[in-house]
Amino acid sequence: MGKTQERLRARRRVQLRHLEGWPGRPRGKRRRWGLRNRLGRAFTLTALLAVILTTGMTVGTTMQVLAQFRPETSVTLTAADWDALVRQAGHTIMGGAIRAAIVSTLLSTVVAALITRQLTLPLLRLADGAGRLQAGERGVTLPVPPRNDELRALTLAFNELTVSLARQEAWRRGLVADIAHDLRTPLSVMRSEIEAMQDGVQPLNGAALGRLHGEVLLLARLVTDLRLLSLAEGGALSLALQPVNAGETLRALADAHARRAAEAGVSLSVQAGPAVTVQADPDRLRQTLQNLLDNALRYAAPGAVELGAATSGDRAVLTVRDHGPGFAPDSLSRAFERFYRADASRTRDPQGRASSGLGLAIARALTEAQGGTLDARNHPGGGAEFTVTLNTPPS
Incomplete structure (x- = not known):
């Protein structure tokens, strides 16, 4: 069952308890004046x-x-x-x-x-x-x-519902506007390129086709990311949870991105013990960590990026830390919002790779779907740090 469905059920239980008795008063008094x-x-x-x-x-x-x-x-x-x-x-x-x-x-x-x-x-x-x-x-x-009775609790719940609906309506309008903007930009580029070719201003050669292909890839990635995010948040994502060696996953990820990190002037290091094991879907875990590393390479270059894994009780903690400027105070609380970028102009990394603006939102949704949590903070030593907390395999 997905994390989102568990949160919805927990919210319904809280609302039922709220209707049976309101907080802040002893249970005996609630029954007396119900x-x-x-x-x-x-x-x-x-x-x-x-x-x-x-x-x-x-x-x-x-x-x-x-x-x-x-x-x-x-x-x-x-x-x-x-x-x-x-x-x-x-x-x-x-x-x-x-x-x-x-x-x-x-x-x-x-x-x-x-x-x-x-x-x-x-x-x-x-x-x-x-x-x-x-x-x-x-x-x-x-x-x-x-x-203080059930009518008061019901009225308070209604007022909370209206506030939540208004917030969701504003969020929905903003989301639609963001999707339209992210779709309009590559479409505008493709239209201008094609019209220039039709008018004879731009020659039809490999370079032009390469630019068009890049914009098509951006559109395809945006649609794919939106679908994945919808499945993860709706609890409909198929997961195969199993014991996964976190250290090996981080080292394999660092090796796969070593060339890109070198091109961006970033040094990658992994600090993980061989005994750190998590209960997760291997593909989704790798995708989560890849999105976090992609964010670090995109916004923290040049500098150093540290990948780490450790065990804390019955939970495993995986970290991705960079030594960049970190989050601005108003950006930290919005880090996992869809399409949010701290710097709206930086839609691509230095190597020109396209970004859908959904990487961190997908990473959190995938983590929660696997029963874990994903948090972001400004590290006391400088830079941004993302922390993935997952369950360890049952003994």
Whole structure:
């Protein structure tokens, strides 16, 4: 199962716990003042008042009847007179009971109306807010109920949802703009080259075809990277997790990039013990480390790049550190954003290799898909350092 799906499930569990009880209060108090208990106490109190009122009025009427129709000791009643007296007393008691029932019904209606108004007002606001969201409005914020109950938790969750939706909408617009920009640039170059060839300004030779081929490769890499990133973040990426020797992987990576590093004026070094083993997909791990090394060669040249691997408890830590200028304060928090470049003009390395701007985002997505984490920081000794933390194989 992908890391993204695990995060979604964990978020749902947190939201369910948030609805069952809100943070910051003891669990006993949450149960005491919960919405379900409030309703139970309110309706119990209403029923109790209705019963007490009905019983009291009925008993009072009965006592009045008995006092009114109490026969005198010197008076003798015939059977017909006694029957008439009983019927009259029954009618009087029945009338008192009906009046008590009417009063109890009115009282219950008033109390129920007050309670339901307190309960339905936040729900009506939520329904109105949901309708506004459906209509396309963003940034909808609802007033939070004062009582610490499920309605308050639900309203807070709704407000958090609207803020998240607004943030995602802004991110989506920015992403679409970035994709359009990265697609438009090579397409514009290809169009201008082809039109120049058609007009006879640019000769159709191997150099021109080579430039067109380079732009096509950039487009193909951009599309491939977008698909890979989508699969990794969606948990649909096929992985074959197995024990992988981290030191051997780093040394093989350094050997493969030795010529490029030399051309860029970068010295590569590997510091890894032979016993550092990680539980990962070999191809995806190599791709992750290659993206990190590619970033170091692209933005930190000339200088030194150090690759390292060590074990920390039941986790393995792999590092890629350069001795370049490091991250600017506002760039560090955005290092793993899609299409973000600290220097927008540096879309290619000194050797002219094209960059899709997705390398670090793909590296983090691949790492998280394998159950690990990827972090970036400015090393205290200078330069930028990326840290990949992965599980070690089970013993």
